Amino acid sequence: MDHLSKPEWPIQRLTPLRITVLYAVVASLWMFFSDHLIDFLVDDPGTALQLYALKGWFFILITTLVLYFIIRYNNQILLEAGEVFRRNQELFRDVTESASDWVWEMDDQLRFSYVSERFYELTNMPQSRLIGFKRWEVAGVDTEQDPKWRSHRETLETHLPFRDFSYQSQIPDVSGRRHYFKISGKPVYDKGGRFKGYRGMGTDITRQVMAEEALKESRGTLDRLMSNLPGMAYRCRNDANWTMEFVSEGCKTLTGYSSEGLIGNRDCSYAELIHPEDQAIVWNQVQEALEKHTTFQLSYRIVTAQGSEKWVWEQGQGVFSDKGLLVALEGLMLDATERQQTQNALLALAQNASTMMDDEFYRSCVRDLAHMYDVHYASLGIFADETRQTIHTLALWQNDGWVENVAYPLAGTPCEEIVQGDPQLIPDGVMQRFPDDSFLQREGIQSYFGAPLISSTGEILGLVSVMGINPMAPNRWARPVLGIFANRIALELERRWAEERLHKSEAHNRLIVDTALDAVITINNEGIVSGWNTQAERIFGYPREEALDRKLSEIIIPHQYRAAHEEGLKHFRQSGEGPLLNRRIEITALHQDGHEFPVELSIVPLEHGTEVSFSAFVRDITRRRHAEDEMARLRKYLKNIIDSMPSVLVGVDPEGTVTEWNKQAEELTGVNRDQAHGRPFAEVLPHLEAQMKQVKEAISQRQPLHSERLVAEQNGEVHYSDVVVYPLFTNGTAGAVIRVDDVTNRVRIEQMMVQTEKMMSVGGLAAGMAHEINNPLSAILQACQNIQRRISPDLTKNQELAEQLGIDLTTVGQYFDERGIHHFLDGISDAGARAAKIVSDMLAFSRRSESHFTPSNLDELMETAVRLAASDYDLKKKYDFKRIRIERDYAPDMGQVSCDGTEIEQVVLNLLKNAAHAMSSANIAEPCITLRTRSEGDYACIEVIDNGPGMTKEVSRRVFEPFFTTKDVGVGTGLGLSVSYFIVIEQHAGRMSVDTAPGKGARFKICLPFQHRSGT
Amino acid sequence: MPRILVVDDEAMIREGLKAYLEDEGMQVDTHERCETALQSMEQGRCFDICILDLRLPQMDGHECIQSLHNRQCDLQFLIYTGSSTDALQSELGAMGIDDQYVFHKPLMDMSVFVRAIHQLLGGVS
Structure with a gap:
């Protein structure tokens, strides 16, 4: 049995060699130390010997005991080991054999x-x-x-x-x-x-293989079974790919992929087949069912290998292990395309409203109704206008086709009852019931079903109806179906109208936001910015992302207005009132860089349910403000200019209505600017009525038109005006400015100058013939004087001669008196004197050389004149010049004036005489003449002021005219002042004027240049 | 008795003056022209004062004054003219004739001559 390893025993670890060596060492150490110990302790050799022996025996005992225990222990282990081995061997045999x-x-x-x-x-x-x-x-x-x-x-x-x-x-x-x-x-x-x-x-493994083969066989049967199903059975993993572990043969039919191709995601994962829009739904529903350990049923779309879309109905469940772990999913998928299409068609029917065009929807509804009720006529109509008397059809179905929409009056039709709010089902006899309805009569309508279109707010919008030429059965669905249609249509109408309005307003809004130059800022009712367009970025300097979600008051409202802004928002939240809303206001805004600038702002509140937000349309009006300021400044400037013009300036439109009216116009007419505005100019300037033609002409010819010296009578006085009409064209609007200059004074002066010119030519003539006239005059006057002397009784010579002749001179004198001889002689004398004066005055108009000009002292000239006046023969005859108080107000340091002293003396004398004459004729109690000299720039001025009766304007205006006189005929020649004027103006290039008013005396002023310039 | 020579081409002026001055107790000779006045002086007539017009036929006023002055150097002159434009010639100034002895026609009152004559003769006598 060498092929099995033997078990290891513990004793084997102590090898025999080690035991032996250990024993030798311990024994040797024992012998060595015990011997030495005995030698050390026992001196007696005999005792030592005995102890050696004892020790030897003791050692033998110990080692014997140790040896015994070791052998005994080893034997036990060997026994045990043998037992184990034996049992192992038995086990092995059992295992291998059994x-x-x-x-x-x-x-x-x-x-x-x-x-x-x-x-x-x-x-x-x-x-x-x-x-x-x-x-x-x-x-x-x-x-x-x-x-x-x-x-x-x-x-x-x-x-x-x-x-x-x-x-x-x-x-x-x-x-x-x-x-x-x-x-x-x-x-x-x-x-x-x-x-x-x-x-x-x-x-x-024979049985296992056999079982597998049996299984395979049975699977084949299942597959065959399943391949006959219209779908596909599957087992898959619960992963993102839905990795298929098994799919039935139906796979090919359903998905277009072979089962092998799908299993293990070889060609394609099942997840990829699912329509992208449905993938999430499928996943979520499956996971939900798995969590609950329930079956799942899904409907979704897949895209087949051929690229076509299919609806799949799937039912499946999770397969769990004993321990409750999910092993796989198993289920069945069926091709549900057809069912889904049917369902979709139904849904579309309900939903098509949102996808169809208006007409399409209405038409399909009436067509469906006609088909449903199997009638020839179906119609859908709404009120044509606010009067609700006429129906305007939106769709009209007639004999299997749509016909053109019509409008028809409600009166006398069954529709009239429907729009009261109740559906009408008239299965038969409708034609007889509504004899006035021509359509029913013409078409032979027998039956009529109709229902009102009622909006969600209960308002009746119109009606839907079907009509048949045969009686209709009012079966139990007739009314509800019509009602459903009516409701559906009403809703659709509302929705479409709302959409239309929304669309319009949206389009409108978008247009505003896109095209407006305004910044559009939206805030909520807490003042937080939620909208910020690019224009706002530009105007306020904050980029959008920086502005959003911040408090509006913190970014664009200047510090001084923030509290008011918050207060306004608060007020609005509390009361719903916003005095600044919905109108244009101008306010100061704050730029990101800290500068303040004017903006024009309008705030529109937008309500979304209970939420309120505000849209602010903000326009930077810095430039406009500048322009306005500039404009105002310019306007004021122009107005000042226009007002300071010495002319009357009147702006008129082409109809002659006053648009401008300057200060001069106010002064002339006494009509102020506001009163004049908008009135026809002929009304406020009546003497210019005739100018209307000129205004039109000037505008049409685009050329200024001048009219000179228009004569008008004003306050009983003749006035002359120069009128210029300037056409105006500003930005396409026409108008004109009428300029009126009162040239009365100038005209008079001109007339005077003409007269003066005449007088000057007469003067020239006079100078030539003065001698010839003066001689006969002289003869007349001398003769006259001699006659008067020689008839006078005072003269001695007369008396002597009378005595010689025997005549009593006193009687002769009486005779002459009685016969008026003296009076006639005085008349000859006066007439001669007058003629002489005229001649001499006329001579004054003849130009004289300037050789007489000498530097003169005006004070002295005036004193001379006063002296002459005082001794003047003519003057003395009528009044005493010495009675008049003369006040002198001479400028102390006035230099000399280059003038013809004698002439100026004469001028002053003439003034003094006039003053004396005027004062005496008015019986002034304390006549006084003030003589004044003043230096005014380059001119030396003389003033002769009296406290006489003064003159009216009409008189004062004419005093310098030749031959104008207020004196009685024969008292003055009427040439005195005109000659003075001539002397001052023509000969001395000076000025002469009079300042007077009735009762205020008169002040004549003569100004002479200090240095006379030749030729002027 | 002042002896007055009046030279004027206008008869009524001569006669008027003569009448007035004779009434004042003066001796008055009148001549229409300067030439006849000179002839009478050549015949031994003497005068104190000459009143003459400046515009005279033939010999004019200035020549006349010169000639009369040459004839009788103590003769004094008063000028009685109808022209205001005729200026006195400067030589006359040397003979003591200035503006104050010039009288313009027509005179309203001939007494100015009487005063002037007395003034002139008073200075001499």
């Missing part, structure tokens, strides 16, 4: 050297046919032909261990059965490492 397995050994030539009894029993093979032969020789196979055996032989010849080599024996047993064996073995080596052969075991 078990189905057997033990075998081969020698180094791979020939069987031992095979246990069991093998012989199994095979009924004699030992002689086995021992000394190689395995393949025993099995009778050609190892070169059979790859399985060849590989086995190679394994053995290279001395490798092997497991579970199975083969079918070629030799049948007694019962004629050929066994299946499975063997394992490993090489054996001797202590020197040399190959000694193989040792191994074998098993009879």
Whole structure:
């Protein structure tokens, strides 16, 4: 039995050599130390000797005892070991002999050297046919032909261990059965490492193989069974691929893949077959069922190898081990495409509303109704308008076809009753019941079923009806089906209208958000930003991601407004009131970089159920504000300019309505700007009524039109105006500006200048003929004076001559008086004087050389004039100039003025005379003339101021006109002031004006240039 | 008695002046032209004052004054003219004739001559 290893005993560990050596050492040490101890303790040799002997005996005793125990222990172990060995041997025999397995050994030539009894029993093979032969020789196979055996032989010849080599024996047993064996073995080596052969075991697996074959056979039956099913049975792992361990033959029909292709995911995993949209559903439902340990039923789509889509109905369950672990899934799949298609068709019928176009949906409904009730007519209609008197059909089915929609009045039709809210089922006789319904009469309608379309809010929208030319049976589904259709259609109508509105508003919103230049910011009612468009990014400088979820007040609202903003939100939350909502407001906003800028803002609250959010449309109006400011500034500037213009400026539109009205216009008319606006200009400027034609003409010709010296009477006075109409074209709107200049003064001056020019030519003429006139005048006047003297009784010569002649001069004087001779003589004298004055005044208009210009002192000139006035003969005749108080207000340091002193003296004298005359004629109590000189820039000015009666405007305007006089005829020539004016203006290039008003005296002012410039 | 020579081509002016001055007790000779006045002086007539017009036929006022002055150097002149534009020639100034002895026609009152004559003669006598 050398082929079995013996059990190891414990005593074997103490080898005999070790025991012997140990004994020798202990004994030697004992002898050595015990001897020395005795020698040390006992001095007496006799006693020592006795002790030696005792010691020797003691040693023998000890060693004997030890030896005894050792031998006894060893014997026991040997006994036990023998027992174990014996039992092992029995066990081995039992195992080898009774078990189905057997033990075998081969020698180094791979020939069987031992095979246990069991093998012989199994095979009924004699030992002689086995021992000394190689395995393949025993099995009778050609190892070169059979790859399985060849590989086995190679394994053995290279001395490798092997497991579970199975083969079918070629030799049948007694019962004629050929066994299946499975063997394992490993090489054996001797202590020197040399190959000694193989040792191994074998098993009879015949029954197992038979069972498997039986199973395979039965599976084939199942497969056949299953292949006749319209589906596929399967067993798979619960993994993401649904890795198939088994699928039935139906696989090919269902999926297009062979069962082999699916098993182990060879060609394709089952998971890949499932429609991508359904994969998650399948997984989730299966896992749910597995958790609950229930069966699962699924409907989903797969895509077959041919690429077509199929509906699959699957039922399956988890297969669990005894320990409750999931081993696999098993189940059955059926092709449910057809059923699903049917179901889908039904669903589509219910859902098609959302996919069909309006007409399509309505038409399919009326068609279905017509078919369902088997009638010729079906219609669907809604109210045409708010009056709800007319129905407008959305779909009309007639004799197997759709016809064009119509609108018909409700009155007198069965529909009229339906739109009151109740369905009507009239199985027969409808034509007779509604004789006024021409359609029913014409088509011969007998039966009528109809139901109202009622919205979710209870509003009646219209009706749906079917009509037959034959009586209809009002069976039990007639009413509910019509109702269902009606409801369905009503809902659909509502939905579509809502969608339409939504679509419109959405499109609208999108348009606004996309195209508007506004920043669109949305916040919730807590003020948190939830929307921030690109324009908002640009305007406020915050990128979207930075702005979102932040409080609006913290980012774009300046500090000073934040509290108000929060307060406003709070107020809105509490009361629902927002005074700033839904209108445009201008406010200051804060930019990310900290600068504040004006924005225009409108906030729209958006309600989503109970939630309220706000959308703010914000526009940066910095530039607009600037522009507005600039515009306002410019407008003000222009207004100031226009107002400061000395002209009346009136803006009008093409109809002549006033649009602009400047200050001058206000002053002229007394109508203020606001009153004038919007009124026809002819109404506020009546004297320009005729200009309307010019306004139109100017606009149409696009050219300014001038009208000069238009005469108008104002306050009883003649006024002259220059009118210019400028057409205006601004941004396509036409209009005009009417400019009116009151040129009355200029006209008068011009007229005066014309007169003066005339006078000057007369002056020139006068200068030539003055001599010729003055001589006869002189003769007349001298003669006159002589006559007066020589009839006077005062003259001695007269008396002497009268005495000689015997005449009484007193009587003659009386006679002359009585006959008015004296009066006539005075008349000759006065007329002569007047003629002389006219001539001399006219001579003043003749230009004189400037050789008379000398530097003069105005004060002195004026004093001279006063003296002349005081001694003036004419003046003295009528009033006493000395009565008039003269006040002098001469500028102390005024230099000399280059002028013709005599002329200026005459001018001043003339003024003084006029003043004296005016004051005396008005009987002024304390007449006073103030003489004043002032230096005004380049001019030296003289003022002669009286406190006389003054002049009216009409008079003062004309005082410088030649031959204008207020004096009685014969008192003045009317040339005095005009001559003065001529002297000052023409000869001295000066100015002369009068400032006066009735009752306020008069102030004449003459200004002369200090340095006279020749030629002016 | 002042002896006055009046030279004026206008008869009514000559006669008017003569009448007035004679009424004032003066001796007045009148001439239409300067030439006849000179002839009368050549015949031995002497005058104190000459009143003359500047515009005279033939010999004009200035020549006349010169000639009369040459004839009788103490003769004084008063000018009585109808023209306001005729300026006095500067030589006359040397003879003591200035603007204050120039009277423009027409005169409203001939007494100015009487005053002027007395003034001139008073200075001499």
